[in-house]
Amino acid sequence: MRSSLPEQSDVSLLNECRKGNTRAFDVLFDRYSGKLYHYGLKYMKNEALAEEAMMDLMFWLWDKREQLPVDVQLAPYLFRAMKHAIIKALTRHQTNTVPLDFASDPYTEDADNRIRHNELQEAYHEKLNTLSSQRQKVFRMSRHNDLSHAEIARELDLSVFTVKNHIKASLAYLRDELKDYTDITTLALLIFFL
Numbered sequence: 001m002r003s004s005l006p007e008q009s010d011v012s013l014l015n016e017c018r019k020g021n022t023r024a025f026d027v028l029f030d031r032y033s034g035k036l037y038h039y040g041l042k043y044m045k046n047e048a049l050a051e052e053a054m055m056d057l058m059f060w061l062w063d064k065r066e067q068l069p070v071d072v073q074l075a076p077y078l079f080r081a082m083k084h085a086i087i088k089a090l091t092r093h094q095t096n097t098v099p100l101d102f103a104s105d106p107y108t109e110d111a112d113n114r115i116r117h118n119e120l121q122e123a124y125h126e127k128l129n130t131l132s133s134q135r136q137k138v139f140r141m142s143r144h145n146d147l148s149h150a151e152i153a154r155e156l157d158l159s160v161f162t163v164k165n166h167i168k169a170s171l172a173y174l175r176d177e178l179k180d181y182t183d184i185t186t187l188a189l190l191i192f193f194l
Contacts, residue, residue, distance in 0.1 A: 005023055005024055005027045006027050006030075008024075008027070010028065010031075010073075010074040010075065011070075011071075011074075013025075013027055013028050014028070014065065014068065014072070014074060015070075017062070017065040018065050018066050022159055022161040023159075025061075025062055025065075025161060026159070026160045026161055028061070028074070029058055029160070029161075029164070032058070032074075032075070032078055033054055033058060036053075036054045036057060036058070036078060036079070036082050037050050037051060037054045038050075039079060039082055040053045040054055040082060040085070040086050040089075043086050044086060044089065044090060049089050049090070052089055052171070053082065053085040053086050053088070053089040054082070054085070055164070055167075055168055055171075056085055056088075056089070056168075057078065057081055057082055057085045058164075059164070059165075059168055060081070061078070061081075062161075120178065123177075123178060124174065124178060127173070127174055127177040127178065128140075128170075128174065131170055131173065134156075134166065135166045135169065135170055136170075137156065138152055138156065138158075138163055138166040138167060138170070139166065139167060139170040141155070141156075142163075142167050143167075149163045149164055149167075
């Protein structure tokens, strides 16, 4: 009798992933995403960047699943790859921004910052509304209603993998569309995406 997916080894799950089994990937994702996230957070000290690096790595794993050696030791491999993802995320997000607690202090906020913040909020909502209705719904449930991927998947009758894909695509789209606001983009990511 074959064991259930959560009980299978990394090697077995990776073999299932190579066959396109998204449920096996969901098990690997659940097994490693939290550990990789906390590993990234330890070095980056930024929840949004740690989550982004972890998500990038896990989606890279899915994309490259067929190219990985059959005998790969997944845990050490993923943590080595996470080191590279951390470096990549930190270099990609090197911007000088005002700390969040300072920026939200009404006594230190000047009119120009308030105007730019309002413009960014307006642009964010405008761009969010251009996403497909399904992608919008998933993104809002995740980022605005603080629902987990599993809760969203259950509520919308989707796979967790599909939910993760929607969120990743939405983040990439919004980051690209809001790049004109580079001086406050990191601040906005902290406000909107935590």
